[in-house]
Amino acid sequence: xxxxxxxxxxxxVLKRDIRSRYWRxxxxxxxxLVLVIxxxxxxxxxxxxxxxxxxxxxxxxWAIPAHVYASPVELYAGLPLTPAxxxxxxxxxxxxxxPSLSTEGTYDxxxxxxxxxxxxxxxxxxxxxxxxxxxxxxxxxxQSIRELNGGRNIAILRMDPAQIGSFYPAHNEDRVLVKLDxxxxxxxxxxxxxxxxxxxxxxxxxxxxxxxxxxxxxxxxSVVQGGSTITQQLAKNFYLSSDREWGRKVNEALIxxxxxxxxxxxxxxxxxLNEIFLGQEGRRAIHGFGLASxxxxxxxxxxxxxxxxxxxxxxxxxxxxxxxxxxxERARQRRNLVIDGMVALELITPAQAESAKQKPxxxxxxxxRATTQYPAFMDLVRRQLKEQYRDEDLTSEGLQIxxxxxxxxxxxxxxxxxxxxxxxxxxxxxxxxQIAGVVTSRExxxxxxxxxxxxxxxxxxxxxLDIQRLIGxxxxxxxxxxxxxxxxxxxxxxxxxxxxxxxxxGGKLWAPRNFDKREHGPVSLHQALTNSYNLAxxxxxxxVGIGRVVKTLHNLGIERDVAKYPSILLGALELSPLExxxxxxxxxxxxxxxxxxxxxxxxxxxxxPLQRYPLTVTQTVDPAAVFLTNVLxxxxxxxxxxxxxxxxxxxHYNVAGKTGTTNDLRDSWFAGFSGDYLGVVWIGRDDNKxxxxxxxxxxxxxxxxxxxxxxxxxxDLIPPESIEWVWIDRKSGLRAxxxxxxxxxxxxxxxxxxDAVAPCVNMSKExxxxxxxxxx
Amino acid sequence: xxxxxxxxxxxxxxxxxxxxxxERPLAPPHKERYRPPEPPAAETRPATPPAEVYVPxxxxxxxxxxxxxxxxxxxxxxxxxxxxxxxxxxxxxxxxERAIKIQPRNARLWHEMAALRLEQNQPRLxxxxxxxxxxxxxxxxxxxxxxxxxxxxxKRLLGDPDGAARALExxxx
Numbered sequence: 001x002x003x004x005x006x007x008x009x010x011x012x013v014l015k016r017d018i019r020s021r022y023w024r025x026x027x028x029x030x031x032x033l034v035l036v037i038x039x040x041x042x043x044x045x046x047x048x049x050x051x052x053x054x055x056x057x058x059x060x061x062w063a064i065p066a067h068v069y070a071s072p073v074e075l076y077a078g079l080p081l082t083p084a085x086x087x088x089x090x091x092x093x094x095x096x097x098x099p100s101l102s103t104e105g106t107y108d109x110x111x112x113x114x115x116x117x118x119x120x121x122x123x124x125x126x127x128x129x130x131x132x133x134x135x136x137x138x139x140x141x142x143q144s145i146r147e148l149n150g151g152r153n154i155a156i157l158r159m160d161p162a163q164i165g166s167f168y169p170a171h172n173e174d175r176v177l178v179k180l181d182x183x184x185x186x187x188x189x190x191x192x193x194x195x196x197x198x199x200x201x202x203x204x205x206x207x208x209x210x211x212x213x214x215x216x217x218x219x220x221x222s223v224v225q226g227g228s229t230i231t232q233q234l235a236k237n238f239y240l241s242s243d244r245e246w247g248r249k250v251n252e253a254l255i256x257x258x259x260x261x262x263x264x265x266x267x268x269x270x271x272x273l274n275e276i277f278l279g280q281e282g283r284r285a286i287h288g289f290g291l292a293s294x295x296x297x298x299x300x301x302x303x304x305x306x307x308x309x310x311x312x313x314x315x316x317x318x319x320x321x322x323x324x325x326x327x328x329e330r331a332r333q334r335r336n337l338v339i340d341g342m343v344a345l346e347l348i349t350p351a352q353a354e355s356a357k358q359k360p361x362x363x364x365x366x367x368x369r370a371t372t373q374y375p376a377f378m379d380l381v382r383r384q385l386k387e388q389y390r391d392e393d394l395t396s397e398g399l400q401i402x403x404x405x406x407x408x409x410x411x412x413x414x415x416x417x418x419x420x421x422x423x424x425x426x427x428x429x430x431x432x433x434q435i436a437g438v439v440t441s442r443e444x445x446x447x448x449x450x451x452x453x454x455x456x457x458x459x460x461x462x463x464x465l466d467i468q469r470l471i472g473x474x475x476x477x478x479x480x481x482x483x484x485x486x487x488x489x490x491x492x493x494x495x496x497x498x499x500x501x502x503x504x505x506g507g508k509l510w511a512p513r514n515f516d517k518r519e520h521g522p523v524s525l526h527q528a529l530t531n532s533y534n535l536a537x538x539x540x541x542x543x544v545g546i547g548r549v550v551k552t553l554h555n556l557g558i559e560r561d562v563a564k565y566p567s568i569l570l571g572a573l574e575l576s577p578l579e580x581x582x583x584x585x586x587x588x589x590x591x592x593x594x595x596x597x598x599x600x601x602x603x604x605x606x607x608x609p610l611q612r613y614p615l616t617v618t619q620t621v622d623p624a625a626v627f628l629t630n631v632l633x634x635x636x637x638x639x640x641x642x643x644x645x646x647x648x649x650x651x652h653y654n655v656a657g658k659t660g661t662t663n664d665l666r667d668s669w670f671a672g673f674s675g676d677y678l679g680v681v682w683i684g685r686d687d688n689k690x691x692x693x694x695x696x697x698x699x700x701x702x703x704x705x706x707x708x709x710x711x712x713x714x715x716d717l718i719p720p721e722s723i724e725w726v727w728i729d730r731k732s733g734l735r736a737x738x739x740x741x742x743x744x745x746x747x748x749x750x751x752x753x754x755d756a757v758a759p760c761v762n763m764s765k766e767x768x769x770x771x772x773x774x775x776x
Numbered sequence: 777x778x779x780x781x782x783x784x785x786x787x788x789x790x791x792x793x794x795x796x797x798x799e800r801p802l803a804p805p806h807k808e809r810y811r812p813p814e815p816p817a818a819e820t821r822p823a824t825p826p827a828e829v830y831v832p833x834x835x836x837x838x839x840x841x842x843x844x845x846x847x848x849x850x851x852x853x854x855x856x857x858x859x860x861x862x863x864x865x866x867x868x869x870x871x872x873e874r875a876i877k878i879q880p881r882n883a884r885l886w887h888e889m890a891a892l893r894l895e896q897n898q899p900r901l902x903x904x905x906x907x908x909x910x911x912x913x914x915x916x917x918x919x920x921x922x923x924x925x926x927x928x929x930x931k932r933l934l935g936d937p938d939g940a941a942r943a944l945e946x947x948x949x
Contacts, residue, residue, distance in 0.1 A: 074878065076848030125859075125867040155851030158874075443880035444873075590911045592904065601870075612866065615873050615889075617904050623911045676880070716881055718914050 046254060053258050062274065062287075063169040064177065064398030064605060068381055069161035070405040071448070071600070072123075075135065076156040079142040080712045083112045085408075086135065086142075090116065092162050092407060094298045096364065101148075103303035104130040112137040115148060121160035124402065124601035124609045128158060162407055165378045169395040172283045176290035177398070177605075178301055180270040186306060186347075187289065188269070190313040193341045196230040200265055204231045204256035231256040233316075234272045278312065279319045286319075296324060298364040306348070307356040310338040311363075324363045332361060375459030376452030377405055380598045383465075388611065389602075398605030403598055404446035409677065409710045413437050413449040414456040416705035421454055421683070424701070428692045436463035436682045437702065438581040439710070442673050444615050445585050445594035461686075468574035469667045469684060473532045473641075473695065474660035475553070475571040477587060477629050479541045480529050482552040485625040486544070487749040492526045492628055493733045498536035505567040512538060512570055515661070515694075524733060526746075529632045530640035532659065534570055541569035555620040557582035557593050571660060580671055581680045587633070587656075588673040590718075591626035592617040624720045624749045630656050631717060631747055633672065641696050642672070648704035649674075653714040655707065659695025666690050668698030675713030679703050722750045729758035737761055849875045853888065865896050883912035883919055890926045899930035906930070921947050 073089050081089075090107050095116070098106040107116040113136050120130040132148035145154040166174060192199050198206050206229050213227035228236070235255035236248075259268055279286035279295055286295050292312050293301045304312070314334035315322055324331035336357045343353045381403055385394060393399065417435050425431055439449035452462035461467070483490040498520040502511040514520070514534050528536035541549050546564045553562055553573075562573055575583075578596065586593045594617050602611040633656035636642045641659045649655065657672015668683040668691060681699040685691055691698065727743040729736035735753060736743035740760040746753075852875040859868035869892055876885050890905035906926040913919045924947035931940040 074848070074874065076846055076878070078846040078848070125864075125870040156848035156874075441877065441880070444876065446877075590908070592908050592911070609866075612870065614869060615876065616901055617908050619904050619907050718881070718912055720911055 046258070049251070049254055050258050050262075053255055054262065057259070057263065057271065062175060062177065063171075063173065063392075063396035065166040065168045065174055066385075066394045066397065066399035066401055067163055068165045068167070068378060068401045068403055070164045070403060070407050071446070072121075072161040072402075073159045074156060075142060075145055075159060077142055077144050080140060081137070081142055082140050083109070083114070083137045086114060086137065088408075089159065090114075093119070093160060094364070095119075096298055101132060103299055105298060105300075118157070119160040122400070122603060122607045123158065124603055124612055127607065128160075131157060133157065161402060164374055164403070164405060164407070166284075167382065167394040168284065171285070173285045173287050174291055175274060175286075175288040176294060177274055178270075178288065178290040180266055180273070182302065183270075183273055183289065184302060184304065184309065187301070187304070187309045187313065189345075189347045190309055190338055190342055191273075191316070192230070193345050193347060194313050194338050195233070195316060196228075197345070199230050199269070202229055202231075202260075204258075204260035205229060205253050228252070229256065230272050231259050231268055234268060234275060235259060237275050237277075276316055277319055278315050279323070296363050305356075305359075306352065307335065307339070307359040308362065310342070310356065311335040311361065314338045324361050328361055328363075335361070373457070374405065374410060374450070375457065376462050376464055377403070377410070377447070377450040377598065379452070379459065379462050380447065380450060380465060384597075384599055385602070399610070400603040400605070402600045402603070404441075404448055404600055405450075405598070406448040409439055409706075410449040412706050412709040413439055413451050413679075413702075416709065417451055417456075417681075417702050418454065420698075420702045420705060424683075424693065424698060430692050432685050432687075433683055433691060433693075434463060434686050435702070436467065436577045437679065437706075438464050438577050439677055439679045439706070440581060440585060440596060442588045442676050442678050443594070445582075445589075445596045446600075447596055447598045448677065450598075463682070464577045466576065467682075468576050468579075469669075469682060469688075470571060470662040471573055471575050471580060472571040472660035472662040472667065472669060473534075474580055474583075474658055474669050474671050475568065475573060476529060476532065476537055477633060477658055478552045478556060478583070479537055479544070479549050479569055480525065480632060481556075481587075481621065481625055481629045482549045483525070483540055483544045484628045484749075485552075485622050487625070487752040490525060490540075490544075491748050491752045491754075492524070492632065492746050493728055493754065494525045495522050495733060496525055496528050496536040497521070497539050498523045498528060498533045499539075501535060501538055503566055505572075506563065506565040510567060512567075526632050526635060530635045532636075532641050538566065538569050542566060552621065553583070555593070556584075556586040557620075571662070577680050577682045580669070580682075581678065584671045584673065584678055584680065586620060587626055587630060588678045589617065590630075591619060591621040591623040593620045594618075624722045627717060627719055627723055628747055628749070630715075633657055634715065634717070637672065642670075642700060644696060645700065645704045645707075648708045649711070650714075653707075653711070654717075656715055656717075657700075657703070659700055661694040664690045665692050665694060668693040669695050670699035670703045672703065673715065674707050674711035675715045677707065677711050679706055681706075719747060723747050724750050724753070726753040728754070729760050731760075732758045734758035735761070846878065849879050849882065849885070852878075853885075856888065856892075860892065860895070865892060868892055869896075881912055883909045883914070883916060886912060887919060887923055887926070890923065894926055894929060897933070899933035903927055903930035903934070921949075 087109060093105070095105045095107045097108060099108045101108065101115060101117040104117055105119045107114055113134065116133050116135060118131045118133065121128050131154070133154060134146045134148055136143040145157055146152065147154060168174060196206070196209065198208055202209070206227070209229060210227035232252050235252040274288040274290065276289070277285060277287055278289070278292035281295070286292055289312055290301055292315070293299055293304055296312065297304065297308055299308070311324060311331060314331065314337065317334065321327070322331045322334045339348070339353045339356050342348045343350055381401065382394070385401065389399075417437060421433050421435060425433055433454065435451065435454050437449070437451040438447065440447050450464050452464050453460060484492070498514070500511070500513070500519055502509065504510065512534050515532065519535060520533055523533060523536055525540070527533075528540070546566060546569065549569065550562045550564055558575065558579060560579070562568060565572065582596055585596065594615070597613045599613050601609065601613065604610050634654050636659075637645050637655050637657055642657050645655060653674055655672055655674045657670060660667070660669030660671070666684060666688055669681070671680045673679070681702045683691065683693060683698040683702070724747070725745045726748050727736040727738055727740065728734070728746050729740050730742040730744055733754065734756045736758045740758065742760070852871050856868040856871040856875070859865070859871060869889065872885060872889050872892065876882070876889070879885060886905055886909035890902045890909060893905055894902035903926070906923040910920055910923045913923065924943050928940045928943035928947060931943055
């Protein structure tokens with residue numbers, strides 16, 4: 001049979017032979033390689049793309065940075081605030097001046113009267129809606145707050161807090177998420193009319209759109225129109241590779257098709273609206289229409305007008321090329337093109353279009369802003385958060401972090417620090433001065449301002465937290481407090497010996513001296529602290545016991561170990577400005593320790609309260625002894641080393657504080673409080689060389705100016721029950737009465753005042769004795 | 777702890793407390809008192825004594841008395857009370873903190889905070905808050921008695937019956 005076939009059709013056989021030989025010559029492997037493998041690879045690749053798309057689309061779609069807010073301004077009748085001060089508050093909140101109060105976040109001013117439409121904000125304890133209010137000022141204070149509708153009186157209103165920074169993910173993307181149903185119809189219409197007219201009809205790629213683009217481009221002789229659908233544009237964002245053009249295009253098309261198969265049109269559109277890149281501010285990338293609306297107009301998306309909507313849609317094509325702040329004319333033309341496109345599709349009437357095209361761009365003013373204005377404070381916030389949250393949580397979960405920062409105080413600190421350093425460098429012919437400052441609320445321990453160096457915008461070494469310097473005389477209140485706690489042995493008029501002393505301290509011979517190099521002999525306890533006498537203080541500290549002084553330091557809030565050397569009595573102890581603040585906070589808080597806090601609460605992106613850092617107090621020192629110490633610290637300011645303060649602030653402020661100066665004038669310190677704020681300032685050099693400054697010629701000057709600008713309340717020391725006031729003869733230090741010429745009233749813990757009566761008491765009694773008494 | 781209080785009474789008390797704290801002489805160390813006998817040898821002594829060159833930028837700001845009785849504080853107490861009654865104790869604490877921020881030296885506010893913390897079963901914190909309130913209460917005997925009751929109850933919860941008994945004695949003084 002075989003042979004027959006061969007005989008009958010030899011030619012064909014030959015052909016088949018040749019063919020089979022030919023086929024036999026091609027290795028099967030090659031066929032496999034050429035056909036099957038690419039197919040497999042393609043399938044695998046599509047599978048890989050699919051899983052990537054799925055992960056990107058459904059998993060954590062966006063990393064939303066945590067936003068950090070300052071302490072909100074509480075408005076109430078009686079609040080000390082000027083009209084100008086209030087205007088800067090609303091401007092800081094980026095409210096627009098708009099007489100018609102058309103949206104939230106607008107205001108209008110006429111003289112001392114403001115009409116405001118506040119922005120809604122979700123606080124830890126409640127969601128606060130926006131309010132239309134009328135605020136009236138008189139005599140440098142808020143006089144009244146009334147509702148615009150009905151005129152009802154409002155007792156207190158919490159403004160929305162100013163955003164002071166964000167924790168961005170590595171790629172610095174920022175966005176405000178919007179849901180599709182929150183997006184105005186006009187925006188979607190404008191977007192689809194401009195970018196993808198067949199969006200609801202195509203399957204990811206639109207041949208019609210490509211054809212139209214090709215036609216348009218040929219007609220124009222250059223690329224004027226792209227054929228990418230919204231889905232393809234979204235795909236482009238997912239596929240971040242610098243592949244060759246055609247490879248990228250193929251990938252985009254594949255991803256677009258996958259997206260369309262897997263997800264609904266609405267899901268794709270919503271994602272697009274949040275994903276698209278619409279601007280750049282420094283390192284911060286503005287993504288999505290939600291944020292773009294705030295970034296360009298200080299309005300929420302729902303409050304945009306047609307011409308503003310069109311401008312944003314126009315930016316899709318090239319956010320930097322059409323940047324309305326830098327290229328206003330380009331942006332205007334692009335905007336008008338978008339509006340024309342809407343007319344063409346009969347989405348708006350020609351009249352609407354004409355009126356929108358007549359409008360100016362109305363982009364809000366925005367000065368150059370760093371991603372965070374207050375790097376030192378943000379650093380502290382981040383450190384506190386890190387104890388509870390992972391880095392990813394901070395940069396991706398959209399947390400809202402409400403802090404304690406008070407912007408006006410922070411600004412006052414920055415301004416006065418810079419100004420004073422300039423003055424000091426000029427007058428003292430020094431340079432390279434550095435500074436750190438911490439300001440807290442006098443009660444509660446809220447850190448309201450923090451300065452990490454002389455350039456407040458530079459996120460370098462955070463000196464407020466990370467330098468430890470000798471604190472010098474700042475330690476002295478702890479020595480005197482320790483003594484005064486022992487009321488059987490010490491009171492404010494106890495006589496101390498301010499005379500030379502030599503001893504071993506930490507294995508070295510130590511012969512301290514007073515700042516003025518003099519010995520003052522017998523001095524009273526209050527004089528010794530007022531004038532910061534070193535010798536009297538050492539003798540007092542040794543008498544009280546170094547161990548007890550160290551214990552007081554710990555009670556005041558110093559957590560690190562303190563070596564029990566005599567030299568610590570003069571402040572041979574290295575602390576950071578923040579640690580010093582904690583120590584003085586306990587004094588300002590009447591002997592109650594309050595942990596310093598920078599964060600009040602953390603709220604999840606959906607408004608769920610996550611964490612609150614509440615106000616806590618612990619009594620760690622006797623309030624009566626603290627009262628006495630604070631009275632002495634008031635006297636330091638009135639009569640002693642701090643008295644220059646009253647060239648800056650009114651005397652009735654009765655501020656309390658202490659200067660600190662270290663050897664060779666290396667560190668200049670001041671710590672003290674007014675009725676509402678506690679401030680600690682350090683000035684020195686990074687290389688620890690002498691600055692030529694004492695505590696009062698350096699740090700106190702910054703502090704005084706700061707308090708002049710920020711403080712609104714005098715110190716009100718409230719004597720505890722156990723305090724009594726007794727007249728003392730200044731000459732003898734003995735008990736006197738009002739009649740004595742040199743008598744002064746001093747506070748004592750009950751039973752601790754001297755018993756012995758000064759001679760002047762008898763004399764005054766004799767003098768005032770009725771003349772006839774001597775007769776009997 | 778039974779804290780069924782009638783709001784109007786509380787508010788009346790608070791406004792009273794606020795009023796008294798306003799009129800109370802708040803800074804006992806007057807200038808006339810306490811002058812050291814000799815001029816100090818300061819760390820730095822200005823060549824000339826500092827002149828009184830202070831010119832207030834906003835004179836009226838400093839004329840505003842330090843402790844007023846702003847209706848704002850009363851409104852916040854009102855809010856805190858209704859939050860407490862509806863069982864939202866954490867919110868009530870947050871609201872009281874707002875009030876303390878406005879009027880930090882008002883002993884009544886610290887007392888209310890102590891009572892809330894006791895209700896939240898945080899006797900340690902309640903104890904210290906009540907003590908803080910006592911430190912600021914000055915001559916307000918009634919308020920001090922209330923604080924001593926909180927201290928007594930806190931001590932009892934902390935397992936210190938003797939301390940609780942002593943605190944109760946103080947409360948009844």
